[in-house]
Amino acid sequence: MNPTKPTRFTDSSRRAAVSPPAGGHLPPQALDLEAAVLGAALLEAHAQRTLLALLPTEEVFYSSAHQQVYLAIRDLVQQGDHADLLTVVAQLRHRGTLERTGGPHFVAGLTSKINSAAHFETHCRILQEQHARRVVIRAGTELAAHAYDDTRDPLTLLADAQAHLTGLHRTLETRPGQTAAAAFEPTFDRLAQAVQQQGLTGIPTGLTQLDGLTGGWQPGDLVILAARPAMGKTAALLHFARTAALDHGHHTAVFSLEMPTLQLMQRMVASEVPGYSNSDLRRGSLPGGLEQVAHIRQQAQRLQTHGHQLHIDDTPGLSIQQLRAKCARLHAQHPLGLVLVDYIQLMRGDTKGNREQEVGSISRGLKELAKELNAPVLALSQLSRDVEKRGGEKRPLLSDLRESGSLEQDADCIIFLWRGEYYKITEYEDGTPTADTILFDIAKHRNGATDEVIAACSMRRGVFSDLSHAFVGM
Template sequence: MESLRTSFAGPQGQAGEDETGYRQAPHNIEAEQALLGAILINNEAYDRVASFLEPGHFYEPLHGRVYESLAKLITQGHLASPVTLKHHFEHDEGMREIGGPQYLARLAGAATTLINTEDYGRTIYDLAIRRELIRIGEELHNRAYDAPVDDPPSAQIMDAEQSLYNLAEKGKYEGGFEAFVSAVKNAVDMAAAAYQRDGGLSGISTGLRDLDSKLGGLQPSDLIVLAGRPSMGKTALATNIAFNAARAYRAEHKPDGSIEVQDGAVVGFFSLEMSSEQLATRLLAEHSGVASEKLRRGRIDQDEWHRFAQAAQELERLPLYIDDTGGLTISTLAARARRLKRQHGLGLLIVDYIQLLAGSKTDNRVQEVTEITTGLKALSKELNVPIIALSQLSRQVESRDDKRPQLSDLRESGSIEQDADVVMFVFREEYYVQRREPREGTPEHLQWQDEMSQVHGLAEVIIGKQRHGPTGTVKMQFQAEITRFGDYVSEDHLPEEMY
């Protein structure tokens, strides 16, 4: 408070050591006074800092209270001046210590310019962030020294990352309204990129022609939910897309050190159900054409081994990163995704699957899933990458004659359907026909064989929702033994057999 008594006499340093030799937290009393004085003179100055500056950002508590009172009056449409604020501080102990409400008039009288209001606000904000960084660092320091046995370093690191992220997100300068011309320019740039790119896609290619034509590729900041019943091929399709995007990755290194991605993507894959080895086996089977069953049992010949080794060499070079930690919370997943983008770049994120993620501890699973899907959508916008989140379907699908899934079949469908930009379902009629095989040698079995021949190796991706494109069904080929999806080729387009 002594600094407030002397601050009008002349300049005062931001922070360093006081007269006793102790280090003071970073602050700038003059900037706080200049900002408050500018707002008292012209209330419109408040609009320049209101989007990011809060009372808690002021070093001097009295200044924080003055700013809070100013904000209340201005937002309610009243005039905020030394006169109208006076009665708010007649009984304020901090104000009384420096001479009473006359201090408000001194603030207004000492204000010299309105031009630098935003600069003053940013200075106050930046110094507040520095003080918060010091606090986080001290807490981390003390916790590491005195951590009990049940508080491992990994938990300390995760909490520190979360604290730093929360600090980074709080009160950002960015955001708010932008001129419409900026949005138009971004849309034109996106269209130009699609025009120049092979296949004419504005987003990341899935590697599947017909699916790309429906989606226009995987769009940045989109949450794409890929749902299906067990054994339909959700994970297989997700791994196929991950492999295709990573294999197509091409980037150009700019002279300023930045990287411009021209095609494909660096892919992050959260596998909450399967281990990284199981996922790698699937990718190797798909790429080599050697059945995963043969790989697990070691029953492969020399030619298959050669193909397998070649596939392994190519996979090792792909920008594909797998995290197979089970039981992740949405906050932990977000922290790890941010770290991956910071360290390696990130263009596509896949989560397998939503129901295995954890939200806040709550007895209401619907609320928990809402928190998870909202968090995934926010993360896709923050990182500006598409997120493919796999989801299970409820059992009510099995009770219908036509087992093609619908939006209402999504578990906790309200939040998933609402937050997703695209909802796709994987459906294989072959799976259901195969399960109702009649006894061999009967007329029914012959009929069943005919039905099986019509659906064998076929799959459908049903687009049930798409914010910026059409819905509909995309037919695909599916090779179950190597879990590979491919573009559908009708019989009349197959090459003629040579005899």
């Protein structure tokens, strides 16, 4: 393309969009630009490749005739053939759509709309914008019609709206590739940042060894934290949430499908205030009465002074689309640094079918969410009962992930939690006592090594720390 040469239209193509008639509104469209884009693609081969890269679907074109021409060009390019006036007419004839498209004269007329492919990408972007507006109008119209139907669930309507908009977002977000030379400087900028931060390039986990292996929770990564019941999954999730939000100031969203907000807050208070277990606070076992309550309140003030960065949502039965909608709203207010979900098996997917297919759609949705937000998403997952049937140490395996192999496929990092103390195992292979410890077994790590990290933990308080650190008031 020649970026300095302006596009020249014929007199009949100076209007970029069709004006609405007096009696109502036509959907947003730019018929002359559609014709100009197709005409440029017929004139220049490189424009055909750009056309298919930027406009991946015929629905971007409003005119059904233009849609048929686009499909003919796409078919020819995919077959490895050159698309020009003659071959496109032949392909339309082969598809049986030549006459309803307007015949050879219509196709020939497209090339008269433009005499070069200058500013071709700009024209494609304008067509994308018009298509985006049509999709929004269609979604709004459908929702308005459905909203009058009393039998439809309002939450389902909102999820459908989010699905429309998410699909549109994917269509518009066509990122151009770049050369290795262009990516050279950013690569070394990131390397310098990693050196300055001593390898901690993501959201800190609060555990030195785990940070050393992962570099922190990385932007765009889906992390699965999986374990059998009573291994401390929720306690670990809250530890990571508190570390990110309260210790390091990252806006963090916790979606709890299992526990209500007040129970989660009670657990975090126990973690913040030494000397009290979650059980003590739940049962109100405080000999000092209300004075002791006031004392605990004072010691837990960090949850109030810094708690605006920690968002908690306890909506039960959350669907993946509802989750994405909620995250999009929070992210628009303050960019999210970390999203945590407790837990996958309690979510609802978008795919109708068996449970394995539904969990697969949830897994893909969580990975897409991480990429959309450019933030790590950490989701808890249950493991199958096969772990309990296994002899020996009952250590989890990747095959124990429940209901879907998609979790293993979509996750960037899979970490199993295991407490030998629970299984009456007194020490690890290296002789380290298992009492008051937890093992983080990194079973999959797309961007790093797999290894094991032993950390100290107090299940009574939900506190985790490096093994070398001692707890106060365990």
